Amino acid sequence: MAQTPYAYFPGCTLHGTMLEYNASARLVCEAAGVDLRELKDWNCCGAWSAHTTDYMLGLALPARNLQKAEAMQLPMVVPCAVGFSRMKLAMHEMENPAVLSAVNQAIDKPFKNSVVVEPLLKVLASDSLDLEVKKPLQGLKVACYYGCLLVRPQKILKFDDENNPQTMDKLMSRLGAEPVDWDFKTECCGAGMSMPRPDVVNRLSSKILLAARSMGADCIAVACPMCHFNLDFHQREVEAERKEKIQMPALYFTQLMGLALGFSAKKLMLDKHLVDPMPMLKSKGMAA
Amino acid sequence: MARIGVFVCHCGSNIAGVVDINRTVEAARKMPQVVYAADAKYTCSEAGQSAIRDAIKQHRLNRVVVSACSPRMHENTFRRTVASAGLNPYLMEIANIREHCSWVHGDNKEAATSKAIDLIGMAVAKVTRDEPLTPKRVSMTPRALVIGGGITGIQAALDIANAGHEVVLVEREPSIGGRMSQLDKTFPTLDCSACILTPKMVDLAQHPKITLLTSAEVKSVNGFVGNFEVEIRQKSRLVDHVKCTGCGTCWQKCPENVNSEFDMGMGKRKSIYIPFAQAVPNKPVIDTASCRYIKYLKWAETKEGKKPPECRICEKICPTGAIDWEQPEQILTEKFGAIVVATGFKTFDHSVLGEYGGGRIPDVISGLQLERLMSASGPTGGEVKRPSDGAHPKTVVIVSCVGSRDDRIGRPYCSKICCMYNAKHAIMLKEHDPEIQIYIFYIDVRTGGKDFEEFYRRSQQEAGALWIRGRVSKIHREGKKLIVRGEDSLIGRPVEIPADLVVLATGVEASDGVVGLAQTLNISHDSYNFLVEAHPKLRPVETHTDGVFVAGAAVGPRDIPESVAHGGAAAAKAIGLLSKEELATDPMTAIVDPVKCVSCFACHEVCPFGAPEKETLRDGRTVSVINESKCKGCGLCIVACRPGAINLRGFTSQQVLAEVTSLWR
């Protein structure tokens, strides 16, 4: 299959806690003809902390990575919503020539601010990709969760609708699943509050989980490691607080894609989640 | 030989406080062909005017310059003054030494005085070259066209007809009544909307002076005040309304069900239908988009796809044979002296607001939809049931300012009526079901009308509605509940209310198609497409096109009492116009010199009033001529005409040149 090359910025968590996202992303990309060329020596984009406490740092950290992609003359693809948002928002700030030249000085590299940055979701949901669906996700009700950072502000990120995005839903339909029409697709999960204020994340995640359940979802599909952490890792605490089981699996959209394209649960690292998706997938006949 | 009199006004101290009047009079006296110059404390007063009249007689003046305030103030006054002394009124010029001089140069009296002298010199140069002009008289067609049959148009039509003039009312829907016919009850008195509207609709239909054209639209407008020539498109209804008795057999038997526009999609109608039970006229039309036989006819042309049934049930059962599949669209050409535009409004389409469900949540409805649910003649027979499952809602949340006061979507204005209809909805919901709990999110409650504040208080006292100050950010579904999130900005905390039904108070927007209509009529609209009045305070129903009046919600958000008053006001203006036998037109119009005209017709392009026409001369050349009745004397064509063939009466190029040259003499 013809392979389209992209400069790949995985983001810190894909090399850390969220290795299953990285693994599944690489598998489906290869199958779909998306050639991921990882940036050499990429660095942390600064996530929530850099721009929050230091304007220049919030620009320079993403810029060092953007400069690498620019030098490779390839569009940059980002699986992590945090990284995607930081790259795009930094580029927006750097449209101001004075800001751009200050950043150039900080990173000590010539950077023209002329990179195309796309979220992995957009690349993999493109209609032009040849996807061979071997095991359609028939009967799987998926609540697609996009979170904040992938879509807001639409004016700048220019990806999908701020309230009712459709990219992942359409992809899920293409894979044979049934996307759930629900209203929490872009409600905040608490983002980086997980460590300093886990109570905040628990409250917000519980709303999302309960809404998905109330609308009849079998699982939640996500496109961001931070969202995944807040919905999967924190579910345990939500269950403890509410004194009830929720057991709503949160899967990366790349993992669901991988299942439909015929990869095994093991290869897709479905065993990495704290809320085990296997019982649900087995009951649907989607995993052995 | 001209004998010019110059009259310099003090305007109390307005002019005299700055300009040296004595020096000015002296200077005027020395100007060429000036035989008399004098000053007066107030030239416009009766004493001042009679001084002018006396001087004309005594000094045999044949031209007059009044040097005073802006011609906008008193040009007509002084024209009448000189006319009453036997002069042609167009042989008078005004030198504006107040707005153009004393008011703006108070800090330099010396310079102001010499400028005043210059201004008078210019007026003297111009008046020397003035020609006597006579207004043309045109006849008046004593009939009015009313466009739009909502409460505004109905009121205007009835008032004009009752004054004895013929009226044609053009309504594009199959029935008149407008939005008011969709309402259940009306604030602030809660009288039943149909009970007060239907009698007026019937009066209108039966009025001997009124011709009602429904399913009709204005296609083109030509002519000018007193003599508009209007083409009206009468759309084909496929039902012969002369034969039809409105018995209702057809719409009972028609097998095709369609969403009812009148019920805002909350109920169904047939393909052959009257929009609602009290419709006027009470005779059906066939909706060609959904009718099975029409679909069959379209299919028969290509024979592609599945064959639709050949139906024609209505035709078979109609006892009078009124169904007419061949009925053509008709174009009627009618003449009118005046036109009233009352095309009303539509409500904001909330599907653009994703945070409120983007139109996808069935139990998030608009205020107008709630009116239909509460109406005894509505789709649920007046029972308030939620659309998704027919359950009776126990908690209802009303959201204000939806599509209003929102820059994001280009709707920064307040829609004015929704606060009050929210209060009304609260009171009526409670009447329907005493157990209902009502929450109303608002930003400000606007109750500026008569009895409005009391009505708002009633919604709290009688209906127990809890008004919460804050704009709602999000509505989301959780199972069967709708969770509404706002901030109670008075206590400064986020609030969440689990509701069974959410009613969005959608704002007022201009009707569809109004821009095209405004262009046809040559009137303006604002950036929101509301029609623009000639003056927002002093000429609220006139437009810049003489003889065309605007009224009701087409001009901006309005409630029923205001719309009725507005419709009446437009009618009064139209009646005033129609009761004249003839109209005098301003003689200061453009005139083409056929010898100089090179037939480029640039003037036709630029004239905003369509005044230039074509005329073929005896030598075979086709040249431009100006229709004096349409010309407003704006002068655009004069600038556009490259050979300089056009001149403006009373403002000839020669006169303007003389004014300018007077300055360097």
Added chain:
Amino acid sequence: MQMAGAITPVASSEFLDYVGKQSGQRIMDCYQCGKCSAGCPTAYDMDLTPRQMIRAIQLGLKEEALKSSTIWMCVSCQTCSVRCPVQIDIAKAIEAVRLLAVAEKAPAAEKNVKLYHQVFLKSVEFTGRLYEMGLSVAFNMLSRHPFTGMDILPTMLRKGKLALMPVFKGTAEVEAIFARIKR
């Protein structure tokens, strides 16, 4: 927050000007509708809701604003900004206040959040990337809840979810960036 006595609002304060300029927002356009607070995920935990923060800026109440928990509780989710009917980017205005608070070393009402950012950035400064294990250990030590989340640690390790040391070669370059900006 200043409790006793009446506040003295200032119609055109330096603080208002500063925040307006830094954020590029027309703060005075806000008509206090509350839609920002209504959609804010963390408004429940703020002492000033986003709307009240905008009001504080309008009134020139600099001290209240800098000391608020709001500036630390905001997670930059942008919900407020994209829904504001008068198109104020509230998140950006809050960011301007926060950056001012950092610059003026105002005491942070949400100590843990500020601490989290500091620890996070230290990790990035010295390892180039986020070192999650290091971050959580350091954060827990410094915030004096050393055992938060520790019960799940064995599971995480068993699932291979926590890399023990970061693997990254660009450290020096990133350190240099930090150094240049601090200058």
